[in-house]
Amino acid sequence: MSDLIPVPTSASTLLGMRVVDSAGHPCGRVTEFAVDLSRDATHIAGFVLGLRSKGKMRSTFLPVDQVLVPRRADKVLRTGSKPTPYTETDDLLLLDRDLLDQQIIDVDGRKVVRVNDVNLTWERADQSDEAKGLRIDEVEVGLRGASRRLLKGVSAQAVEAVSSKFPSRAIPWDFVDLIDRDPARRVRLRIEQDKLSRMHPSDIAAILEELAPAEREAIFTSLPEETAAETLEEVEPKMQKALLQGLDSERAADIIEEMDPGAAADLLSELSDEESEAILEEMEPEERQDVEDLLEFSANSAAGRMTTDFVGVALGATVADAIEVLRAFDGDADTITEIYLTGEEEHLKGVVALPRLLLAAPDKSLAELSEWRIVSCTLKASDNEVAELFDKYNLRSLPVVDHHGHIAGVIHAEQVIAQLREG
Incomplete structure (x- = not known):
């Protein structure tokens, strides 16, 4: 024209x-x-x-x-x-x-x-x-x-x-x-969903916090499941609960399955027993079991803070073996900073930082790359104990072991930061 x-x-x-x-x-x-x-x-x-x-x-x-x-x-x-x-x-x-x-x-x-x-x-x-x-x-x-x-x-x-x-x-x-x-x-x-989905979850969370409840719920329900899960982890607990309660159990379960198991357990623990059980019943068996196991622990303990999404390989594995395991990992790959080596009966035996893995030859033994001075904590370690370990050893992540020495989960630095902000 x-x-x-x-x-x-x-x-x-x-x-x-x-x-x-x-x-x-x-x-x-x-x-x-x-x-x-x-x-x-x-x-x-x-x-x-x-x-x-x-x-x-x-x-x-x-x-x-x-x-x-x-x-x-x-x-x-x-x-x-x-x-x-x-x-x-x-x-x-x-x-x-x-x-x-x-x-x-x-x-x-x-x-x-x-x-x-x-x-x-x-x-x-x-x-x-x-x-x-x-x-x-x-x-x-x-x-x-x-x-x-x-x-x-x-x-x-x-x-x-x-x-x-x-x-x-x-x-x-x-x-x-x-x-x-x-x-x-x-x-x-x-809303143009492609534009909204390209935004960082923390930006979407900030937008939701500025809206009235009706508009907030409408925006949230329009998000793809993975984006909704990432966004849900960014908003404060009271809003998390309100957003989840605005969904039917099946839709809520689909979103919860996309969340980190630890974050999902924390969120479900804020709901009533009836609401939580209804969502758990709609979840796939494997994801449900991960979350139910975490629900047994106090939210203020290491077990309550940890995620069960981590990468563990056998003690005798090579770099090539570890890369294949990484490729098959279906959790949040952005959180992976270390790979954990396990010996007989899944005992924690070593930790390999991801940069060392990526720089090594494919046939290199992981045992040769491992840091043997392992810093870990027990399932019952308090929030303060966990924070002190991160501060003292400048950790990126912290393995959590049970009383048998088996690795049960991992706490990442961002989870500690979130815990400190809550305090």
């Missing part, structure tokens, strides 16, 4: 503006901007007009292409067509109702912001005043947009003179993910 001449405007400028026909007779005032999401989500399809007649307010619809583009000093919109009766449909996004003053997710900025105004652009053909389109360019989330709203009713020139003194804080329309509500006040989303 290179032949179009752009004319900037905004929702706050047009909202409430009078519309007249070619004879100057009133057609009503602009009360809404309708966007037909099923056809074109980047342009205003038409205006909803409100006109009081015989003491009653009636609404009509006027397509954008039946309006003349206003000049800078104009205080009215002109049309040569007669508006038609307005009927609301589910496909319509109404800017005033669904966007202005609403919360949106600024995916690029990784935060929740409030919309103060919407920047629009009239598109008109050369040598013509007829509108060819009214494009949605960006949403204003700063003081410039807020000042326009506050000065509603003042002349356009005066509004522009004041608002231009504030810096523009705008988000391109393509980058906006709207949390909007339909007339029945049910939450529905226009």
Whole structure:
């Protein structure tokens, strides 16, 4: 559309503006901007007009292409067509109702912001005043947009003179993910899942913490299971519990299965016995057993903090053997910093740091790479004892052994940091 001449405007400028026909007779005032999401989500399809007649307010619809583009000093919109009766449909996004003053997710900025105004652009053909389109360019989330709203009713020139003194804080329309509500006040989303899923779980968690419960639940339930699990581990315990309670047992179980077993056990321990049991019954047998074993321990002990997802290999294994085990590991690979060597009856016999493994030849014996001065703790070690070991030996992870010397699990540094923050 290179032949179009752009004319900037905004929702706050047009909202409430009078519309007249070619004879100057009133057609009503602009009360809404309708966007037909099923056809074109980047342009205003038409205006909803409100006109009081015989003491009653009636609404009509006027397509954008039946309006003349206003000049800078104009205080009215002109049309040569007669508006038609307005009927609301589910496909319509109404800017005033669904966007202005609403919360949106600024995916690029990784935060929740409030919309103060919407920047629009009239598109008109050369040598013509007829509108060819009214494009949605960006949403204003700063003081410039807020000042326009506050000065509603003042002349356009005066509004522009004041608002231009504030810096523009705008988000391109393509980058906006709207949390909007339909007339029945049910939450529905226009979230681009690929954008949301590419965000770091801690950023998604920060967004959830800024939202009201209904919007928070809607966002969380829309996440893929793996992303939901990673996000759940990032939010504070009270919110974890609320989010999980908003799900049915089957969906909750699918998410719990994607979590670290230790984190899953901590979360389930916060629920009632009935809620926890219902979720456990929906889990796969192996994952359920891992979590149930951890639920037997105090949350403030090493056993309660540890994860059972770790990589252990036989004492006589080679580097090539360990790499194959790593490839088959179905836990969170990002947490692996060390590989544990076990002797007869699964006794802990050595620890190999991952960098040493990666730098060694494939046929190298792991026993030759192992650190034999093993630092470990018992299942009943307290949080303070665990923290002291990490601090004293500058550990990346700490194996937890039972009274037989078998490795039962591992505590990672981030778990200790989380524990210290809780304290």
